[in-house]
Amino acid sequence: MRSPRFITRVLLLQLLVVAVVTAVFTGILSWVTVQHLRGEAEASALAIARAVATDPEVRRAVAGASDGAAPEVAEEVLRGRAGDVAESTGALFIVITDAEGLRLAHPDPERLREQVSTEFRPVLEGREVVAWETGTLGESARAKVPVRDPEGGEPVGMVSVGFARSGVYASLRGQLAWTAGAATLALLIGALAALVFRGRWERSTLGLQPEELVALVQNQEAVLNGVAEGVVAVDEAGTIRLANDVAVELLGVGELQGRAVTDPALPQPVARLLRSGGQQGRRDHVVVGDRVLYLDCRPVQRDGRVLGSVVVLRDRTDILELTERLDSVRTMTSALRVQRHEFANRIHVAAGLLDAGQVEEAREFLRTLERRGAVDYPLVDADLIDDPFLRSFLGLKSLEAAERGVRMQVGGDTLLLDELRDPEDAATVLGNLLDNAVRAAAPGSGWVEVTLLQSGGDLVLTVTDSGPGIGEGVDVFARRPQEGRAVHGHGIGLPLVRELTRRRGGDVWVIDRGGSPGQGAVVGARIPGVLGEGGRVGGESVPGGGGVR
Template sequence: MRFSTRLLLVQLATVVSVVLVCAVFFLLLAVQQLRAESESSALNIARTVAVDPDVRELVAAFSEDPGTPDAAQLRDGALQALGGDISARTDALFVVITDDQGIRLAHPNPDLLGQVVSTPFADVLAGKEVVDWERGTLGESARAKVPIYPVAGLRPVGEVSVGFETASVFDDLPAVLAAVGLAAVGAVGLATLASVFMRRRWERVTLGLQPEELTALVQNQAAVLDGVDDGVIARDTDGVIRVCNATAQRLLGARDPVGRTLAEAGVPTAAVARIDALAATLAAVDIGRATGVDAGADADGIPIDGHLLYLDVRAVRRDGRELGDIILVRDRTDLIALTERLETVRAMTNALRVQRHEFANRMHVAAGLIDAERVTDAREFLSDLVERGSVDFPVENLDLVSDPFLQAFLGAKALETGERGVRLGVGDDTQIHGAIRREEDVAAVLGNLVDNAVDAAVHAPAPRWVLVSLLDDGDALVVTVADSGGGIAPGTDVFARRRSDAEDDAVHGHGIGLTLSREIARHRGGDVWVIDPGGPDGDGAVFGARLPDSVGGAGR
């Protein structure tokens, strides 16, 4: 049985139980009220009869007579007529009048006149009024007994007993029962409608999930949100964040995001704009597909606080009902850094391949001289190799770079640029006294600046060149990269991120290279900037970069 059905039955059982308890309680109150009304009526009638002057005088006269009153005389007496008249007018079961000995002076049954009453009368003759339910010769009744005092005396000389039949007392009970029953049925009906509405509301709010399923869902959500490296944000249809894991808060810098919108949570404007754009694109996509319609991941990423973030927005729907969307935040900074490292390795591998090829050619020359028995020439050739060392990289002034990492890196880049018709050189003012550390950041920033300079130079007329100058400033590495390209067009922001599918206009930087380089440098406390934009009438642009904590002590 579904939980909502069980809940409905429990609610109905609770309501029925409460209604039954209330109905019984009201019925008891109604019975008590009817009893009290009948007792009060009997008492009032008895008091009225007891204070009647004629009754007081006649009863006092019978009480003064020591003998027993004659029954025949009582049947035709004034007291019997008075009692019968009062009983007829008040619908009382009986009106009984006695003397101080309890002898009936008036009674509905004339045969009992002159006899002692069947119920106790001592308390009444002692001056007390008695109201009670008793069984007498006429059956059970609600009765009131009131003492009768003489006109000029303080000692009771008789009593008046007025009673109402039990059936007459509860004549109104069926109507009360019907009213209580209708109220109970109405209450149960309203409770049933309310319970059905609550059940439907419950199933709508919980999407038909049962408590066990909700528990499993919470467990799965906690496991997924805390177990993935990606940031996850869930928003409702109003854009209010309902779920946000710690990774998303850290990457986007969100503050107490749950219950707020992205902007209210302090998410950077660039990220909010990109998410809104993706959400708008998602809204235009065919929604007839399954839950989790993908609007397409952000192709370029957004640099935020030294991280390159990729955003993905997906719609969440269940049974054709739109519930909001899910925002996935992926940190691709490490991936880009790894890509740069692999690019460096690839460049160096190509350089080693060229060196190996050149070295093999030289060995073939030496072997040829030996095979031709030109031993003297072979010795001279090998001696020359020993003096000149290994194969030189095609980089002018490379000997000014003392760090082996930078030598290898610039040499590998020179081989690549040479294949594109661009000559790579080192500036005369290059001077580095220590060893390079944080090679990944240096390779990423320097590699991007060189690649962008080569891209600009290849579109310029010959001679095509790129000049790199390297200086150390304490523990900081200062880099300048100049090229022979056409410079930066006025009004162009080379650090503005452009989509990877944008047309390459041969301007320095496209996509995310320069933007990411600046983010990497600023994350270390440095920066990347344009020293000279150049122009059509002069040389190309000149870029500068400062990378703190990138130069250590001399040597390695």
Template sequence: MTDDSSPRSARARPSRPRRRFATEVLLLQLAVVTAVVLLTTAVFVGVAVQRLAHEAESTALAVAQSVAADGDVRREVAALSVDGTALDEEALAGGPLQLTASSVQQRTGALFVVVTDDRGVRLAHPEPDRIGERVSTSPDAALRGEETVSWERGTLGDSARAKVPVFAPDAASGERPVVVGEVSVGYAPARVYDTVARDSLPVVGVAALALLLGVVASVLIRRRLDRLTLGLQPDDLATLVQNQQAVLGGVGEGVLAVDREGRVSVCNEQAAQLLALGSAGDDVVGRALAELELPGELADLLDPARASSGSPSAGLAGPAGTTLVVGPRVLIVDVRPVAREGVDLGRVAVLRDRTAVEALTRRLDAVGAMTTALRAQRHEFANRLHAVAGLLEIGRVEQAKGYLADVLEHGPLRYPVKHADRLAEPYLQAFVGAKGVEAAERGVLLQLGPETLVAGQVVEAGDVTTVLGNLIDNAVRAAVAGRTTPAWVEVELLDDGPDLHLSVMDSGDGVARPERLFERRRDVPGPSQADDGEPGGGAVHDPVHGLGFGLPLSRDTARRRGGDVWLGSPGGDAHGAVFCARLVGAVQPAGAVPPGPAAAPGRPGRPDPSRSTS
């Protein structure tokens, strides 16, 4: 047996459904509109009643003054106002005063017109039976010569009544007139309220129309509020804002959101810094995409005009992991659509700074290539040691010395790079040698051109690895796919002050589509998914050189410092494609002051010149 009042039972009871915020706003608006209309109507009616009551009092006073000023009335009242004299009620009921009072009452629509003597005894009354009786309300003020107006209850009920004194007609000039009676005229409230009801009909009609318009407007406002808030309640909105601030301020990625009209709705501080839009994202919110200096590809991905005409969530997503070079940064950008309950809300781009990772990856690739080259030469090195040991063992010391001298002159390791002695820069020696080993494994001879001359030292190893590595990899692939045998790739390197110029030529069949070579395209299917020697490439237009990630990234990397990568020649009869590049600031000229220790961390992975040989 369980107790229904237990906490478990309380949790088991279904809770009342919470009324939606838009519904509460609708009810509140209806209540406010109704209250305003009713209050306005009540004020109008109150003012109208007061105005009509005042008009009834003024009319009663004017009628009473008119009757009291009549000469016949004054003479009749003066003749009958004799203290202690008995009155003939029957004679008064058909007398001239009664006839005059009845005539005035009928013409003015008054409730009563009463005439009294100087004692307050009725001389004329709407009900003849009451003639000869004292009036029910005090006539003292009028008998003292004062005019009074008031709302009082008498024999005939409540009325707005005026009491005016009747003066004797024979008062001498300069003497104070003698009061011989008073005239009392009253108007019933019903007559006043009938007028109010009649005058209030237009007001009531307008009030009803205003109430109807208020209801319609409230319903429309509720629908718009529901649509704008996506059905969220105030506490949901507050929680959403808190979560948004926590997420946007707590994540290391940049977030840039655009609404359906192409205006920035969200931009956190990281996004503003990564895209060079300023230090604070708040300055960007509300501005149109066209007003921002965004990279062209990112602007295209966020442009709402690119959305498909079908489902709001279809056709909005850009390629996952799009790589952009913005200034000195390499960014990975993911663009996704945002929708709620089938309503398109725009797009959001998440930007990740991969500058350090990409630089480290390129350096690790270079180190890996060099490690592969060293592993490939290990057997040659061991064989030479065995040869020296064998010569010494059989006593041929002079031959051993000569052999060692040859090794010291040409180096203990021999990279399969033709004319390798033309390149003396340690880093380029090691990197080109490693690429030569990789090319040799694929049956391609890597050689240095006759114009090769680098007198300085490489200081931007990451840029050199990216550009030169991609161009050599593409050239090796083109040479392997070409019809020329033996396959070869020729590299020329020349420094001009701090700039490094390079060209890469292959023995392949040339570039099939030069006009689209540097486009970053991932949406067109191709026969092969291998692009410029980089993993994760997209669809390929050129089956050899590709059209995806490596070449566009190489060009962006060179251009961010003022250099460039371009196609020198699409290919001819004697050779394949020729790619050229200029890397600004990649070389420290000979004789220049070497960078201090603070600059050393910027070039990790650079081989020790004392350990590199060609």
């Protein structure tokens, strides 16, 4: 049999607690009421007994009866006096006795001159007694007071005044009815409060039971701290309610939990996505500091109710850097393949000339091969570059540019005295800048010029194109939204290479936005520590190197 839901058990427990508390307080109130009524009856009986016992006429009559003088006269006086007081006070009885406990006044004449049925000796010793006792007239609250001799003050009798139990508790039924009504009202209020609490609980916990909430928290902690991605949860009001350590590290703005998505400290591209509320599962990529982040934002719903959104952040910086470097490696691989194929063809030509006995022609062919290289790239002024890696890399880029109808040339100011010792970063930055310049140059008649200079061990380069230039207010280093595209593509390369060079201590910047006829943008870059420390001139080393200072 399925056990009741937790909230149902809580409701029943609340009702039980309310019922128990109400019953306890009702019992206490009833007990206090009974004690109050008993106390009032005892106090009234004692006051009446004292009044009768101190009456001079009663004292003389009792003293005379105790001395044996005319008991009939004393009985007549005392019975009349007791009857009048009982009638005026509503007492059940007023009994007066002599020093032997014999009745001198009693509501039943047949009981006269009989000894009282309850204890009377302590009273004749001079003490007042108040108690609930059962006598010949039934149970009653009674007070017994000694009657003292008018002359000597010694007890010579007693007065006993009693109120019937039924009379004492006559008003108790009405008071208990009011108490029961109040208790019932308290139970109804408690039940209503419990129902309201149940509804509020169900809405606040989305109907989840405590054991489900515990499992949810455990799973949440395991998932959030067990994944390499950053996770940020935003509620309906636009407040970040949850963020794991990875998200805090990726965004780099300190504690995220409790921040509003409008907080200016948040990176604006991330804030815009968070404010979107995960509509239709938005995905985007942003550059935050020196990181390229892929963001996947999705709404969170339960039972048709939108609870907020969850954003997953993935750091794609290393992947993109590796992609850029693989592109440069792929470029160099293609260049080497072309060179090998072309060199094999030319060696075959030289061998053919020798086999044909045309030694002078073969010698001239080899001199040309030595001077111009193994491959004739469409790179203008390629002779200005002695570094084999850069020459091959730029040569292949010039082939790609030629396929687009763009001419690539080396600037006349190019001067490098050392060879590359870290070609990967140099190829990544240079390749990206050249690709952007080729895309910007006008096909058919466009051109791209690259100038390479050396400053110590730093490579300083400029890339100029014949495109329309960069418009005012356009930040080419800011990611440009490309809806529906993958992470790798337009809008990411420039921010990435700038961060790459900045991490090495260099930079990439726009020298001239261009826009004049025949002159496009000019972009510069400084890549520290990618050139060898020793210079060379004409193939000989120059201590300390040389270069543009």
